[in-house]
Structure formats: structure tokens, C-alpha cells
Amino acid sequence: MQNRSGVALTGWLLKNELRLWWRKTTGVKHFWIWMVVLWLFLAFVFVSFWFGFSPVRLATAEAELPAEALWVAAGLWLLGFVFAFNQSVGESVVVLFERGDLDLLLASPVPGRAIFSVRLLCVAFCTFFSFCMVVVPASLLAVFLGFSELLGLYPTLVGICLVTASLGMLVTLRIVRWVGARRARVLVQILNLFVSLMIVLSFQVPNFLLSSGVDLSNFWDWLQSQAMPGSFLGIDSWIWFPARAMLLDGASVGLTLGVSSAIAAFTVYALEQAFVEGTQQSVARKRRARGGKNATLRDGFVWVVLTKEWRTMRRHPYLISQVALQVVLVLPLTWLLLQGEGGSNPLLDLGRVANVAMPFLGGQLAYVLTFACLSGEEAADLLKASPAASAHLRRLKQLAALIPVWLLLLPAIAALIWQGYNWFPAVVAAAGASVGSSFFRLWNSQPVRAGELFRQRKLGKTDLLLTVMEVSSPWAWVSLGSALYAGSVAFTILSAVGIAVLLSLGYWRGRALGSALHY
Amino acid sequence: MAAALELRSLSKRFGTFCAVDQLSLSVSPGVLYAFLGANGAGKTTTLRMVAGLLQPDGGDALVWGSSITNSPRKAKQRLAYVPDEPLLYGKLRPMEYLEFVAGLWNIPASKAQPHAQSLLKQLGLWAVRSDFTETFSRGMKQKLALAGAFIHEPQLIMLDEPLNGLDAAAARLVKTMLIDYVRQGNSVILTTHVLDVAERMAEQIGILNRGRLIAAGTLDDLRARSGEAGGTLESVFLELIDQSDRIDRNQAEEV
DSSP states (O other): TTTHHHHHHHHHHHHHHHHHHHHHHTTTHHHHHHHHHHHHHHHHHHHHHHHHTTHHHHHHHTTOOOOTTTHHHHHHHHHHHHHHHHHHHHHIIIIIISSSOHHHTTTTTSHHHHHHHHHHHHHHHHHHHHHHOOOOOOOHHHTTTTTTGGGGGHHHHHHHHHHHHHHHHHHHHHHHHHHHHHHHHHHHHHHHHHHHHHHHHHTTHHHHHTTTTTTOOHHHHHHHHHHHHTTTTSSOGGHHHHHHTTTTTTHHHHHHHHHHHHHHHHHHHHHHHHHTTTHHHHHTTTOOOOTOOOOOOOOOOOHHHHHHHHHHTTTOHHHHHHHHHHHHHHHHHHHHHTTTTTOTTTTTOHHHHHHHHHHHHHHHHHHHHHHHHHTOSSSSHHHHHSSSSSHHHHHHHHHHHHHHHHHHHHHHHHHHHHHHHHHHHHHHHHHHHHHHHHHHHTTTTOOOOOTTTTTTTTOOHHHHHHHHHHHHHHHHHHHHHHHHHHHHHHHHHHHHHHHHHHHHHHHHHHHHHEEEEOO | OSSSSEEEEEEEEEEEEEEEEEEEEOOOOOOOOEEEOTTTTHHHHHHHHHHSSSOOEEEEEETTTTTTTSSSSHHHHHHEESSOOOOOOOOOOHHHHHHHHHHHHOOOOHHHHHHHHHHHHHOOOOGGSSSSSGGHHHHHHHHHEEEEETTTTTTTEEETTTTTTOHHHHHHHHHHHHHHHHHOOOOOEESSOHHHHHHOOOSSSEEEEEEEEEEEEEEHHHHHTOTTTTTHHHHHHHHHHHHHHHHHHHHHHOO
């Protein structure tokens, strides 16, 4: 090994990394079927475009992209960067901390720089591969339409992946030092949720400002002056070089690749230094939790089980983020209900809106919390070895998941009652949807390790029929709530029958499959 | 007086593999029983069946006279099982964990509270009572799992490799606790690969090989059986396993 050059060593390590990545990727259930379906779909889309857009192709054969395409490219670059960064952080947690093979590698004669270079390239490659699903068909289409300069997508993507992999690894290092390796992934998910929410809310900012009568003319004037050609933000400004690289501008492509490579090289150096200084040891240090010094034990089986579930929930950052997300969605609804705008605006019947929003929110939150309580049980053997009846324990766990959901919906229900809306349909629909979701989750539960609680649920281990019913259940309750609200007897009966059929089928299927939970 | 544990032809198969084969034995009250065997001999499977975590394919296990298949709640009420991987909740503190375990066994808080505090102090976990168990070392987790087993004062404790991950002082402490517990008339069954520990602690020893009990009794009984008079448990154990394997081979050749 000592005779090998650095490049050969890096290649050898990269081969190993890619092998691990390939096995993980192809290990997903029905991977090859999905791949065939995807490529058939892409081929269909491409052939459809070829024949369906022949006139467009002929029309655009000699056309050139307008200068304003740069703004679109800049927007796409920003969107891609956010997505790639999020993915890079997730991958970085795995390759730097979760996989646990760095000690083995760093103790070997392989230079640390080669090891971290390969890790970085691997993270960048994973991101690049996930982008390819979109970029490959898009670039083929661009070539087909005669815009071959859009092949600049590829070097731009390489640059984005290298930069986000670098930043992702450095940020991961900080986050892991701060909250520990296990929490880092969850924190990233929370940040991702938060960023998504902010993006959605940011679209409402102009509406809000306009409706509030704020004078934005000065700001717009300033922005326009900055965007004039020759200005700092002008279309010919150097700062847009990453977007210009997307349009295959030679100098910009060179600059993009050069800058991203330099950032990657610096990251490799920083990572090596950080690990030599003992990052792994420092993240393994114990953090002391506050409180609990004078804990008094509580009495009663029911109370003890409920308390244990709530403690686990409120200390689980991902669950907190889920609840917080629902709160963010419930608050505007409650605020609108308290304003009583439904009465003044016949187009916005808030009673009807509540009949749709509350069952969905309740169902979704009940699903997440029941999933965490039932599938995420960390000491299933302890429960089974105890004299407590399994059925009783599961019902209590469901109750522990449902009580926070109902408490969360309570302000909206109170507002409905306060404003004199017909609150009964919304309450029935919300309660039914939450309880229904909870039972479908029970019947469709699989044990999941606590650390992988929100990673494995999408791997298709659950029953397809039950999953379909689980998704349909909130719709059925929305239908019942709306029918009750509208006073339609026929639709009320129809919805109730639909719900009864769904629940009966779910119960039957759950019984037929048997419980996979170990308690 | 009923035996603390009585196994009657207990059997378990996993597909074609016979993990436990017609296992019968009896553990008297006030006895520390060591269950020995090579990896895959069926020790953990047996304990898991007794704890009600696995359904036996045949036979029964009686805990202080209560059948684990016919009256599991009654049997479990008098039983504690500590697996080799501690069963803890990462997001709970030690006292919260003990509160939960006491609740599962319906122990009143007034009784569990002083007991929990005393156990945590005794096991050296009092100083870390504010920490979540996810921050604990392997040994600390093992000690807390042990406290969870003691909190409901079972009459039979089954421990799978209880000394795994414990430092010398903690291992000594745990051994002392178990011996004291047995002296109070309770029974302890433990599996271990550290034969010195079994030799020094256990009054009765059972040796499993390929799911069958090939020898049981005191160390002297086993010595006599193996023909290793004055031998250590290690030499006795290896000889008995060897004898059992030879018999199996001969039977296989005859077939």
C-alpha cells in the first residue's frame, strides 16, 4: 500500500465508497423495478416531446437564449444549492460519524487527506446522482430544442455538489459537536422543515406588505438601479458567474470549477485537522441534562405509561418539529376564526374550511405521534416481559399520541364555538380522523429502531393495502364532516358507510397480518 | 414448596434449527444458578422463553409454580429479565426509567421511591440521575437495567451476560448484590462466558450444548461426571462439551 501513489489510493478508496453507496442504493425494495419504470417514463416523455414539439424544435433551432435567461438560471442555481446542501448534510452525518469506520481508516497507513477527499467526493457524487434524475432529461430536452449551451448544467452541478458537500461537511462537524451525531440528522430535518416553511411564507410577504399599505416604491427603485447593466447586481456583473456557467460561458465554467475545487481542498484540510485534534472524542463527551435531581415517582400504571410516552415525545426534536409545524398551520386558522371573517365574506366559509383543515391536521399529527409511540418503542422486550397486558399498553400508547393532537385542535374548536359556527361536524371529523389514523397506524405498524424512526418508514415495509386505506381515511372523515356541515343526509350516510368499510377492512387486514410489534 | 423455576421439556425451533430441545431442569429457591454453553447453545433462547418473550414450541416453564404459557401475568409478576443489551429509553432519566418499570409491575410509588433512590446510590448512578440514559456508557446502562430488575423485587431474576461492559469495581458490586439477593431466599439465573465468575458465584450449574442440557448440578457433581476431579470449571466445561460432541458424532455415524 505504501508504494501506491496518492491518486491511486484515492481511486481505490473511492471505489470502495462507491461500492457501499451502490449497495445501499440498490438495496431499496424493488429498486430495479422502479428504475425500469422511471426510464420507461423518461423515454416516453422524450419521444412525446420529439414528436409533439417538432414545430417548436424547428422554430427554436436557430434561436438563442434571451439575456434574461440568466435570472432563471440564477433562480435554479439557488434552488439546487438549497436542495443539495440539505442532502449533503444528511450524507455527511453518515460518512463522518454514523458509519463508524473512520477510526479504522485513520489508523491505517492511508493518508488522512486521501480519506477525507474520498469522503467529500462521495458526498458530492451522491448529491450529483440524485440531481441526475432531473438534470439528464432536462438537458436532453434542451439539446433537442437546440439550446446546447444548457449543457452547462453539468459543470454547474459539479460545482454545486462540490461546494455543498464541502459546506455540508463543515456544518455537520459544527452541528455534531454541538448536539451530537444522533441528533444532527434530526436537527437538519428540522432546519429543512423550517426553511421550507419560510419559503412558503416568503411568497406571502409581498401580499402582506401590499395589503398593509406599506410604501415599497423606494425599495423597488433602489433594486432597479442596482440591477442596471454595469451595476453591482447588473446582468453583466461578475457575481452571477455560477448562473452564467449554467449557460456554458467558458470563463464562468472555469471559475465555477476552480472555486469549488479550492473550497473542497480547503474542506479536506479542515476535516483532517479537526479529526486529528480529536473531534470524535469531543462529540462522544457526555452532555448533562438539566433538572430531574429531585424526581418524585408517580403512582398508577396508566399515568406512568402516559407520562413516559409524553416525556419521550417532548424530548424528541423531530416530533417537536412536527407538532410545531401543525401549530404553525393551526394558528392562522384559529386567528381567522377568531376574526369571524366568514360572516363578512361569503366566498370564505370558515366553517367549511375548518371541516377540511382540522381533520387533515389531526389525522397527520396523530399518524406521526402514534407511529413514534408504537413503532419507536425502545424497550419492547421490557414491556413484553412485564405483567402488563399488551393490548392495554398499545391503547395507552395510542391515547398518549392522541391527547396532544386534541389539545392542539382545542383552540380552533373553541374559536368555532365562540363565533357561533356549526362546530359539531368539524369536531366529529377531526376526532374521527385522528382516531382513525391512530388505528390504521396500529394495524400497519412495524418496529423501527429509535435512531431510524423517520428514515425507515418510507422504505415500503408496511402493507400496501393498509397504507392506501390509511391515506384514504382522513379524506373520508373530511367528507363526513362536510356532509354534516352542509346538512346533506345522503352524503352523510354515504360517508359514514365509507368510513365503516375502511375501518372494517383495516381491522380485518390488520388481524390477518398479525402484529409485527414485539410487545 | 414450588421450585423458583421449573422447565418441563421446553423446546423451540427456528425453521429446521432446533435451538432448545426438550429441556427440563429445576432451580430451587435461594439458589444462584449459572447457565453455561457455547455460543448458539440455546441459553438466551431458553431465558427468553421463560421471560415470555418467545413462545415455546413445546413444554412449559413454571415460575414459582405459575406457568408462563397458561398464566403469564402471574408468572411475570415474580420475574425479572435483564438481557445482554440493556433495555432502556434514551430520552428518560434514571429515576423516570425506574418509575416506568415500577408502574409496569404495579408497584406503589411510596414503595418504589425509596427503593429507586437506594438502588441508584448503591449502583453509583445517583450522581448522574439528571442525565438522559442515552449519554450513559455501556456499564452504566447495564447497572441501570439491573436497578430496573430489582425495583419490583422479583423472586427470580434472570440475567443474560450481566457482567458485560462492567469495570472491575462495578462487576464486584453486582456480584455482591446478586449473592445478597439470593441469601434473602430469592433465585438468580445467569448466563456467562466468564467461567471463573460462575465457578465462584454459582451453587448450581447447568451446561447446555446444541439446545440440550448435558449436565447439571454443583461443581463437584460436574467434576465427577466429567472425570476431571479437582479440575477448574473451565476444564470440566470443555470436557463435558467434548464428551457430548463425541456422543453426537458417534450417533450420527451409526445413523
